[in-house]
Amino acid sequence: MKIEILAVGSELLTPSFVDTNSLELTRRLNDIGLDVARKTIVGDDIGDIVACVREAVRRAKLLIVMGGLGPTEDDKTREACAAALGRPLLYRPEIYESIRERFLRRGRGDFPPSNAKQAYVIEGADVLANPNGTAPGQRLVEGGCEIVLLPGPPKELLPMFEALVWPRLLERGHGSTGRRVLKITGIGESDVETRIAGLYPPSGPLRLTILSSLGQIELHVAEFSREKDAARFPGLESLATQLRDRLGDFIYSTAGEDLETVVGRLLKARGATLACAESCTGGLLSGRVTSVPGSSAYFKEGFVTYANEAKIRALGVPADVIATHGAVSAEAAAAMAQGARRASGTDFALAVTGIAGPDGGTPEKPVGLVFVALAWEGGIETHRNVYIGRRDQIRFQAAQRALDLLRRRLSRPADT
Amino acid sequence: MKIEILAVGSELLTPSFVDTNSLELTRRLNDIGLDVARKTIVGDDIGDIVACVREAVRRAKLLIVMGGLGPTEDDKTREACAAALGRPLLYRPEIYESIRERFLRRGRGDFPPSNAKQAYVIEGADVLANPNGTAPGQRLVEGGCEIVLLPGPPKELLPMFEALVWPRLLERGHGSTGRRVLKITGIGESDVETRIAGLYPPSGPLRLTILSSLGQIELHVAEFSREKDAARFPGLESLATQLRDRLGDFIYSTAGEDLETVVGRLLKARGATLACAESCTGGLLSGRVTSVPGSSAYFKEGFVTYANEAKIRALGVPADVIATHGAVSAEAAAAMAQGARRASGTDFALAVTGIAGPDGGTPEKPVGLVFVALAWEGGIETHRNVYIGRRDQIRFQAAQRALDLLRRRLSRPADT
Numbered sequence: 001m002k003i004e005i006l007a008v009g010s011e012l013l014t015p016s017f018v019d020t021n022s023l024e025l026t027r028r029l030n031d032i033g034l035d036v037a038r039k040t041i042v043g044d045d046i047g048d049i050v051a052c053v054r055e056a057v058r059r060a061k062l063l064i065v066m067g068g069l070g071p072t073e074d075d076k077t078r079e080a081c082a083a084a085l086g087r088p089l090l091y092r093p094e095i096y097e098s099i100r101e102r103f104l105r106r107g108r109g110d111f112p113p114s115n116a117k118q119a120y121v122i123e124g125a126d127v128l129a130n131p132n133g134t135a136p137g138q139r140l141v142e143g144g145c146e147i148v149l150l151p152g153p154p155k156e157l158l159p160m161f162e163a164l165v166w167p168r169l170l171e172r173g174h175g176s177t178g179r180r181v182l183k184i185t186g187i188g189e190s191d192v193e194t195r196i197a198g199l200y201p202p203s204g205p206l207r208l209t210i211l212s213s214l215g216q217i218e219l220h221v222a223e224f225s226r227e228k229d230a231a232r233f234p235g236l237e238s239l240a241t242q243l244r245d246r247l248g249d250f251i252y253s254t255a256g257e258d259l260e261t262v263v264g265r266l267l268k269a270r271g272a273t274l275a276c277a278e279s280c281t282g283g284l285l286s287g288r289v290t291s292v293p294g295s296s297a298y299f300k301e302g303f304v305t306y307a308n309e310a311k312i313r314a315l316g317v318p319a320d321v322i323a324t325h326g327a328v329s330a331e332a333a334a335a336m337a338q339g340a341r342r343a344s345g346t347d348f349a350l351a352v353t354g355i356a357g358p359d360g361g362t363p364e365k366p367v368g369l370v371f372v373a374l375a376w377e378g379g380i381e382t383h384r385n386v387y388i389g390r391r392d393q394i395r396f397q398a399a400q401r402a403l404d405l406l407r408r409r410l411s412r413p414a415d416t
Numbered sequence: 417m418k419i420e421i422l423a424v425g426s427e428l429l430t431p432s433f434v435d436t437n438s439l440e441l442t443r444r445l446n447d448i449g450l451d452v453a454r455k456t457i458v459g460d461d462i463g464d465i466v467a468c469v470r471e472a473v474r475r476a477k478l479l480i481v482m483g484g485l486g487p488t489e490d491d492k493t494r495e496a497c498a499a500a501l502g503r504p505l506l507y508r509p510e511i512y513e514s515i516r517e518r519f520l521r522r523g524r525g526d527f528p529p530s531n532a533k534q535a536y537v538i539e540g541a542d543v544l545a546n547p548n549g550t551a552p553g554q555r556l557v558e559g560g561c562e563i564v565l566l567p568g569p570p571k572e573l574l575p576m577f578e579a580l581v582w583p584r585l586l587e588r589g590h591g592s593t594g595r596r597v598l599k600i601t602g603i604g605e606s607d608v609e610t611r612i613a614g615l616y617p618p619s620g621p622l623r624l625t626i627l628s629s630l631g632q633i634e635l636h637v638a639e640f641s642r643e644k645d646a647a648r649f650p651g652l653e654s655l656a657t658q659l660r661d662r663l664g665d666f667i668y669s670t671a672g673e674d675l676e677t678v679v680g681r682l683l684k685a686r687g688a689t690l691a692c693a694e695s696c697t698g699g700l701l702s703g704r705v706t707s708v709p710g711s712s713a714y715f716k717e718g719f720v721t722y723a724n725e726a727k728i729r730a731l732g733v734p735a736d737v738i739a740t741h742g743a744v745s746a747e748a749a750a751a752m753a754q755g756a757r758r759a760s761g762t763d764f765a766l767a768v769t770g771i772a773g774p775d776g777g778t779p780e781k782p783v784g785l786v787f788v789a790l791a792w793e794g795g796i797e798t799h800r801n802v803y804i805g806r807r808d809q810i811r812f813q814a815a816q817r818a819l820d821l822l823r824r825r826l827s828r829p830a831d832t
């Protein structure tokens with residue numbers, strides 16, 4: 001079944017617009033084994049829209065037209081579709097009344113007469129109700145092509161697609177898709193590629209995609225089953241197991257979770273508490289830990305000790321450690337972690353100190369140099385890293401390393 | 417001049433892909449008064465690509481084809497364009513040699529023979545050098561249409577567009593565009609709309625766009641001038657002045673800066689220092705302040721006092737303030753700000769305490785309730801706010817409010 005999407009609107013051809021609608025529609029179609037063959041984006045010129053509709057109707061079995069159904073001068077999808085198919089537009093007073101009522105109910109003042117154009121329906125089309133806006137959708141058949149017209153705003157389009165378009169497509173789909181996202185940190189993309197070499201499935205129902213972003217890598221596994229609404233995806237399970245064998249504890253989640261969520265769950269499971277001491281990350285690490293709902297159960301306190309005096313006073317970092325080794329040193333990181341743990345009385349404390357740049361680097365201590373430390377009852381560990389990138393990228397990677405240090409320690413079965 | 421973009425690649429029709437290439441190309445074209453009339457995204461089916469090229473060549477004066485020039489089986493743009501135009505592909509040994517050399521220089525092992533296909537050029541086409549990858553681009557003319565083939569990866573495509581396509585388009589453009597971004601906080605979108613009513617320019621060279629996001633609103637002003645490389649945009653200046661008159665100190669930047677950057681500049685100009693005490697924002701506020709390069713000049717310390725014991729010990733919040741009014745109260749916020757200022761010895765201190773949710777709300781203190789305080793030598797101010805949204809949205813808005821409180825105080829001419 002050949003499917004095409006036609007997105008209408010001159011704003012879609014300007015640089016500030018990202019078309020999220022068709023990403024979402026494509027995902028839902030792919031899930032049941034339907035592919036989008038072509039996507040066209042066209043401006044508000046009625047001649048251009050007419051041409052696009054005419055061409056697409058000749059090629060496609062399903063054409064989804066999005067946008068251009070509103071009340072303004074620029075909204076020409078209704079008129080263009082009618083012209084492309086050589087059908088009249090019919091005025092439907094009951095639609096006019098429902099738009100008018102909706103408008104007046106919201107107390108927005110006088111009802112603009114321009115809204116009347118939204119009450120016109122292409123001859124032979126069914127009306128698709130829009131519970132979140134004024135412009136209704138339409139559905140009609142021309143030759144061998146089903147045409148669906150939907151309004152452009154995502155909060156109107158997506159619920160309408162789910163409720164009125166999707167259920168009918170389910171019957172025409174070929175099956176269902178299972179998905180699994182493995183998240184990895186502490187290893188580079190090329191090392192991951194080397195480790196999983198030979199596991200890429202040949203083209204077929206099972207797919208493996210690697211997505212690399214800052215400080216983490218995602219492996220997306222998807223399996224398509226010809227069974228509609230399949231309960232099991234054996235190829236996906238087997239591939240996920242092999243990936244786990246190859247990547248071991250570099251994998252921090254097999255369910256697509258954030259690193260901070262995983263760390264939070266591990267802390268909670270032990271009934272353990274955490275404090276953070278930060279210099280170069282400036283609050284980002286505590287901010288990530290506390291972004292998780294319910295984190296107050298384990299996170300007690302963060303010390304953003306940017307100034308050296310704060311490191312000394314709040315964390316008890318000895319002044320001579322800073323004088324001898326510098327504030328960016330393994331010794332300072334260790335003292336910060338131990339001081340944070342002591343001051344807050346927590347089971348664990350993480351510390352980060354480094355040079356996030358763009359200024360402040362020296363030949364011995366370049367921009368990107370970061371020391372990370374973890375203190376617990378049994379001891380202390382520190383790690384030296386040099387990250388590449390902009391200030392925000394260095395900061396994110398430093399926080400990521402700190403969280404991963406804690407994850408690895410919490411994942412050990414025996415000792416703390 | 418009718419311009420079309422054709423993006424080739426089945427991956428572009430999957431949900432994980434966002435087409436940033438054409439956003440950037442569109443921006444550059446718009447800047448000189450050239451509009452994109454149509455954008456088409458097509459998969460790797462050679463018949464579909466041939467059809468797209470044939471149709472577009474009939475309509476457009478310039479067709480930019482992106483992607484599908486690589487060495488793999490899926491890369492069919494070269495073959496499809498040749499077929500669509502009825503021209504042969506000619507083998508160019510010098511291209512083969514340069515691809516081979518580039519490959520071997522990078523020490524990636526044996527040269528895969530599949531790379532040979534990248535050495536074929538459509539008859540009559542000029543070769544466009546690709547300094548950042550193997551696949552060269554091509555440029556040719558068919559009838560009245562210029563066709564440019566560019567590789568898909570942004571880091572290859574964008575530099576080639578800038579160096580080889582853009583300079584020639586400049587001559588065919590109609591002028592240049594000036595842009596200004598005003599950033600606003602502390603007022604809702606509908607209030608902004610009411611205040612600027614009547615200032616929207618009629619359709620013409622001057623454009624005003626409102627973009628609303630979490631806790632802030634952007635007004636984008638753009639003026640197109642028929643003069644190429646115009647130095648002045650008088651309509652833009654005049655509209656920006658009127659917008660400033662209407663919106664006053666709700667505007668925190670007329671140069672598109674972040675609120676934390678503006679606050680940092682104001683602190684630096686005074687030689688003043690800052691500390692932050694945070695509960696519900698959990699480090700986000702300090703994290704935003706320290707995201708600005710050079711912030712160590714004014715930011716001294718952050719206290720992420722999540723637990724009540726931390727508020728009492730680190731900030732000296734009186735235990736009976738918490739017992740009487742609760743940790744989420746104007747009294748607690750004020751005590752936190754004063755305590756942070758006292759402990760860190762800074763000129764200013766901001767404090768935030770609230771309920772970010774999703775749990776922890778009560779009828780008297782619902783999720784989204786946030787108290788923000790600012791302490792300075794002359795005194796203290798506190799504000800109560802109730803934000804709507806998810807946990808991350810409530811936290812961002814709370815930090816935004818705190819930063820704006822400081823911005824407003826620092827913007828006063830006379831007292832501190």
